[in-house]
Amino acid sequence: MIFEQSEHFTNLAKNTLEIESQGIQLLKNRFDNQEQRDAFLKAVDLLMHCRGRIVVSGIGKSGHIARKIAATFASTGSPAFFVHPAEASHGDLGMVQSEDVFLALSYSGEATELMTIVPLIKRMGAKLIAMTGKPESSLAKFADIHLNVAIQKEACPLNLAPTTSTTATLAMGDALAVVLLDAKNFQASDFALSHPGGSLGKRLLTLxxxxxxxxxxxxxxxxxxxxxxxxxxxxxxxxxxxxxxxxxxxxxxxxxxxxxxxxxxxxxxxxxxxxxxxxxxxxxxxxxxxxxxxxxxxxxxxxxxxxxxxxxxxxxxxxxxxxxxxxxxxx
Missing domain, CATH: 3.10.580.10 (CBS-domain)
Incomplete structure (x- = not known):
């Protein structure tokens, strides 16, 4: 059956990649806007001078993306970890300190689990960066800095499953991490210290x-x-x-x-x-x-x-x- 519809499935795959690439291009073009560019640079400055750690959080698919972004920060010289927003409501919020920067991911900007803990994050004095696709959302309004990751449509044929939106959010997280890496003059030898295992560690540490x-x-x-x-x-x-x-x-x-x-x-x-x-x-x-x-x-x-x-x-x-x-x- 798969091979009988090979042309259809191949075209669908190509269309998916095309839609997601358009979403990334839309993010790139948004940097031509002074407001978006300034927001990004302010976020980098806030993360750069964070005296605590970067706490990344999100629910559902955004949660999976948040875990990856936190891991990328941590491996490139910016101490970071992931906190599940639902677990944060039941004690894990104690891991967040006033000197931390909290990076909240929600495409709708209305995730109940995040909105429950946002007032507490603000109350303790931690800075809040929100990454959403809805600049007028509640989360965006609460944030000290909002990064707009809005896309035109999902790659899902039903325009329902998070596909392009999660790709765009992940790409914005990578952009933050790469700029931070460069700003901190993070070198290959520094990278090796957090990657001692496997072939990557061999390549970076062996003299x-x-x-x-x-x-x-x-x-x-x-x-x-x-x-x-x-x-x-x-x-x-x-x-x-x-x-x-x-x-x-x-x-x-x-x-x-x-x-x-x-x-x-x-x-x-x-x-x-x-x-x-x-x-x-x-x-x-x-x-x-x-x-x-x-x-x-x-x-x-x-x-x-x-x-x-x-x-x-x-x-x-x-x-x-x-x-x-x-x-x-x-x-």
Whole structure:
């Protein structure tokens, strides 16, 4: 049945995405209005200078969006948490303090659960930001700052299920979080502190020194070695390269498996090959103290699979290849 109506369902899906994208575009265009722009900037300023925490709340679908917005704030340097408005009426409001900023989400602006606690929030002295689609609603009027997330219609064919409205609300929350992130000069290293687990944590926290090959595991040769010894060292250490150094361990060049392939395209007579004639001078290097993700960026930019790790004096301290990054889930 699905495939019999494939064109209908595909068009419906495309129409849904189109309507939701129009809702986002409407939000964007609203920033051309001085009043809306000022309201947004005042909200950012209020959140920026919040001495407590950002408390985000909403009921129903708005509640799900509120949870995500709170999580985004928290992970980007703005301490935040979600409070269920119904539970707030039964004790959880005690988590809200006068130094907090309360961000209330309700598209209608009339959610009973929120309107029950709003007078208490105002009474305790916490600032209130409302995000609604109805500027004349009760919640909007109570708010210190109102952010208008009104859309023309829901993507739901019945124009009933929250679809475009929740997308627009989530997008406005993301806009607040991103501007706050930038205003606070929040860096990747700060982001890593709240994301230590999983592949994201690996990518943000792992340094080159943590995964590089060092000591006897580094493939090395000198320019006076025979080409045969160079190939044996490459084969033994299995990093797809060997690093050419002088007697002081200063890096002179590298010879990679790619260099070997290119050499074999020119000649099969390897007995008389001199190491000094075939190495790549001034190879790409990296410090052991940079993020492994930065080493990956260097490899991708220069389309290479190996990097030489050196200190500030160009002394050899380690070796790294693309497989190391894959194994350690940096990619």
């Amino acid at each position: 080159v020194r943590d995964i590089m090959h060092s000591g006897n595991d580094i493939p090395t040769n000198t320019v006076t070695d025979s080409f045969k010894n160079l190939l044996l060292e490459m084969s033994k250490k299995r990093l797809g390269m060997t690093i050419i150094t002088d007697i002081n361990q200063s890096v002179l060049g590298v010879f990679t498996d790619g260099d070997l392939r290119r050499l074999l395209e020119k000649t099969l007579q390897l007995e008389d090959v001199k190491v000094a004639d075939v190495i790549t001078l001034q190879p790409k290097t990296v410090s052991q103290d940079v993020l492994a993700a930065e080493a990956l960026e260097i490899m991708e930019r220069h389309r290479i699979n190996q990097l030489v790790v050196v200190d500030q004096h160009n002394k050899l301290v380690g070796a790294l290849n693309m497989h190391d990054l894959l194994t350690n889930k940096i990619l």
